[in-house]
Amino acid sequence: MRKNITFDQEDEDFFGQVGSFGVPKFDNEMHGGVPRGFTMVAFTETGSGAELFAKQFISPAEESENTLYISTNEAQPEIVRVFNKYGWPLDVNVRTIGEEYNANVLEKELLASRYRLEGFRLEDIQRLAQTRFVEDSTQDYLTEVTNEIMALGPYFRAGIDSLDFFLQRDDPGRVVAMIRMLQAHTQMYRGLLLIMVSVNGLPASVRQELSSIADMVLTFGVRTIGSDFETSMIVSKFRNAPENLKMLVFRVTPEEGITPETVERIA
């Protein structure tokens, strides 16, 4: 049975029907911004500026406690540095899964290879003799992240950069199922969810599934023109607004971050 959620009129007025992408020029191109309840999937290429876009999308942070940024590749200091650089608010919730994974799994693996290569020291043996239980290191990050986003209230804003981490460690079918749940939650709570996923090595079937779940599909690309790089963003799906399908060439400015320069309609 569908859960009924009542929205306060005051909140409705405050949050409006659309939310900002965090990129004013892009908001203009998309006729005001991203409709509330939208799940966006961005297929990215390395070096296309997608990581910055993910952070910039978080920056409007209408309610900081209801805003969540999940990074699987960057450490907290690096994220803080970027937010500081562009003057974006620092009071949003940030979870760095990559750092946690390094601490929980990779450090353990590193220690295991030290024990195997160099053997045990006396203090290791003493500790081993006093350790009675195996620490459970099998952390289900996918479920944790899903639960964390599902716990966000109405009008939340969340970004996952990137889904690659989960696709590499979990069954892709399970990952897609979780995204489906998140999409339903986002729609129901009029939230905004951005999911970044690297296009390289992504199975066509998973790409197809993600594209069909998403309300909006973006593709970030980079190409060389002479000795320069040109970064672009293609909006190839925008549910119920085909007029928004566009190709935008953008550059990164120190003042605004991602800044669209030229726009070409593709529909």
Next chain:
Amino acid sequence: MNSGGLGELIAVQAASTYSRDRCVTGIHGLDEILRGGIPYGSTVLASGTCGSGKTTLGMEFLVRGALAGEACAHFTATEPSVKLLENIRQYAFFDMNMVDTGLINVFDMDVLYSWLGLDKSTFDLDDVHALIKSITDIVNTIGVTRLVIDSVTTLCYKIKSEQLIRDFLFTLGKKLATLGCTTILISEITSATENAHWSSFGVEEAIADGIVVMGDVERMGHLLRFLQVVKMRGTAHSRAKHAIELTPLGVMLTPMLKWGAQSDKASRWGA
């Protein structure tokens, strides 16, 4: 008598009086069966059916060593160490202080596997070498002279090839012998009758220096525990079955009377 003959006589006399240093088990009756104890550095396979007293025997072997001031180690793979220590506390010979002061070091194999990155279902050659290295490291670093692995069967289940099991046991036994550590490898068997194997994989019994079989025998409607030393390199020993009593004071071995077996057989078959 020529000089060659005298030399031979002296050599024979020397050989008959030579005896290897013994690890006195301290277990009531066992040292008598072994004519003084287990030769130092031996690897003894203690094979037994479930409930035959293998774990108690292994633990008492360590406790008696600890009481003599020896450093001891116990690797438990069949039950968590917490449970093992709780179960063994009922025996008067055991004092938890021995664990607290580090005279008896109890290691959970699951923890060791986890530390070595071996939390997987099967072990390959590298894994087996890592395991041998870590066990011998522990023995060497803390100067362990008595070691029990309970059980080697559980451990070997993770080693899929028979050749690898053989290499593992042979290399481990050799290294522990070099370190002067007397080892009891506890092995689980399903039957301890005359025709049964003394080990689960068949290779353990060929590699071990000694084999002690433990099981149950039915006498007048009662199940009696027995222990029999089948093989012990480096010492003469009794090969008779001995009855085991697990008393609060520890393991007690007494000779089993032969007429009892005959009368039991007669009563069992109704003759």
